[in-house]
Amino acid sequence: MAGLTAKQMQQEAKVAYEAIASADAPGYTDRQWSILLTQAQENVVLEVLRLGFDYDELRRRVIQSLIEEKTYESSDISEFTNFADNTYKVSIPSDYFHLVKDTANLKVRVRPVSYDFYHTNIKNPFENPNDDEYWRLFTKEGLIIVTDGTELTDYYLVYIKRPDPIIISTLTANTAIESETAPKDCQLDSTVHRQIVTEAVKLAHAYTSNQMGYQIQSLESNRARYGPQAQQ
Numbered sequence: 001m002a003g004l005t006a007k008q009m010q011q012e013a014k015v016a017y018e019a020i021a022s023a024d025a026p027g028y029t030d031r032q033w034s035i036l037l038t039q040a041q042e043n044v045v046l047e048v049l050r051l052g053f054d055y056d057e058l059r060r061r062v063i064q065s066l067i068e069e070k071t072y073e074s075s076d077i078s079e080f081t082n083f084a085d086n087t088y089k090v091s092i093p094s095d096y097f098h099l100v101k102d103t104a105n106l107k108v109r110v111r112p113v114s115y116d117f118y119h120t121n122i123k124n125p126f127e128n129p130n131d132d133e134y135w136r137l138f139t140k141e142g143l144i145i146v147t148d149g150t151e152l153t154d155y156y157l158v159y160i161k162r163p164d165p166i167i168i169s170t171l172t173a174n175t176a177i178e179s180e181t182a183p184k185d186c187q188l189d190s191t192v193h194r195q196i197v198t199e200a201v202k203l204a205h206a207y208t209s210n211q212m213g214y215q216i217q218s219l220e221s222n223r224a225r226y227g228p229q230a231q232q
Contacts, residue, residue, distance in 0.1 A: 002190060003185070003186065003189075003190030003193045004185075004186070004190070004193040004194070004197070005185050006034070006037070006166050006167060006168045006183060006184065006185045006186065007168055007169075007183075009037055009166065009168075009186065009193060009196065009197050009200075010030070010033045010034075010037070010168050012194070012197045013033060013036070013037070013197045013200050013201050013204070014033075016197070016198070016201040017201050017204050017205060020201070020205055021204075021205060021208060025208045026208065028204060030168040030169040031168075031169075031171060031175055031177070033168055033200070033204075034165065034166055034167045034168045034169075034171075034177055035177060036200040036203050036204050037166040037168075037186070037196060037197075037200045038163075038165040038166050038167075038177060038178075039200070039203060040196045040197070040198075040199035040200035040202075040203055041163050041166055041186060041188065041196050041199075042162075042163065043199050044062070044188070044192055044195055044196050044199060045062070045063070045066070045097075045160070045163055045188070048062050048063060049063075049098050049160065053160075058191060061189040061191060062188055062189050062191065062192050063160060064189065065187050065188060065189070066097070066160045066161050066163060066187075066188075067100070067158065067159075067160060067161075068093070068095070068158070068159055068160075068161045069156070069157065069158050069159075070093055070156075070157045070159070071154065071155075071156050071157075072090050072154060072155040072156070072157070073153075073154055074153045074154065076090060076091070076155075077089070077090055077152050077153070077154075077155060080141070080144055083139075083144060084122070084146065085149075086129070086146060086147045086148065086149050086150075087144060087145070087146050087147075088144070088145045088146075088147065088152040089141055089142050089143070089144055089145075090142055090143050090145065090155050090157075091142045091143075092142050092143060093157075093159065093161070095161040095162050096159055096161065096162070097159070097160045097161055097162040097163075098159060098160040099112075099157070099158075099159050099160075100158040100159055100160060101157075101158040102136065102155065102156060102157045102158065103155075103156045104134050104145060104147070104152055104154065104155050104156075105147075105150065105152065105153055105154060106154060108131065108132065108133065108134055109132065109133050109134075110133070110134050110135070110136045110145065111133050111134070111135055111136065112135075112136050112137075113135045113136065113137060114137075115137060118135065118137060118146070122146075128148065129146050129147055129148045130148050131148055131150065134146060134147050134148070134152075143157075163186075163187060163188060164178075164180070164184055164187055165177040165178050165180050165184060166184060166185065166186050166196075167180055167181075167182065167183050167184040168183065169183055170182060170183060
């Protein structure tokens with residue numbers, strides 16, 4: 001099934017928004033609709049991830065275009081000695097959004113742990129990382145891998161990338177959305193295009209009526225709400 005272009009998504013959103021907005025409600029520019037649709041797209045992706053994208057075929061199709069893989073070799077890995085012994089650091093991909101699966105040293109599974117768990121159990125011989133399972137923590141420095149003492153020589157990561165913004169018409173460098181200026185259609189499966197439109201209309205109406213307590217400009221900063229630390 002053919003999906004909606006960014007312009008078509010805006011047109012459908014405008015019709016729905018005008019049907020529910022008051023007569024004196026302000027309209028939105030192409031750039032503002034682009035921001036609204038981009039935020040709505042992200043909300044839809046977050047909801048799919050929250051419910052589990054392997055739950056059914058539809059959710060898998062929604063996420064499929066966002067799945068990326070990255071293999072780190074020894075040259076991409078550095079010791080993180082200022083944290084603890086047997087600890088290594090790898091950088092997070094710039095488009096990283098949600099971690100799906102990772103392995104280390106070809107076959108060792110990697111377990112996400114909290115900092116509380118780490119500090120409670122790092123000296124517990126019955127809970128320490130072993131040759132079947134390493135630990136992973138998030139930090140602003142990147143991903144931290146704690147091994148059983150074995151040198152980390154490779155690391156394999158499967159992740160969901162942040163979806164590209166939806167841009168209706170050409171922007172200037174000063175009005176770019178996530179450094180993008182060229183028109184860009186939604187990259188998600190067409191089955192959720194109208195769901196994104198519906199979410200964008202809800203956001204538009206909420207911001208107009210100030211139900212969420214701030215103006216549309218804050219939409220751009222909202223894209224930083226779900227950083228790596230929230231994706232453990």
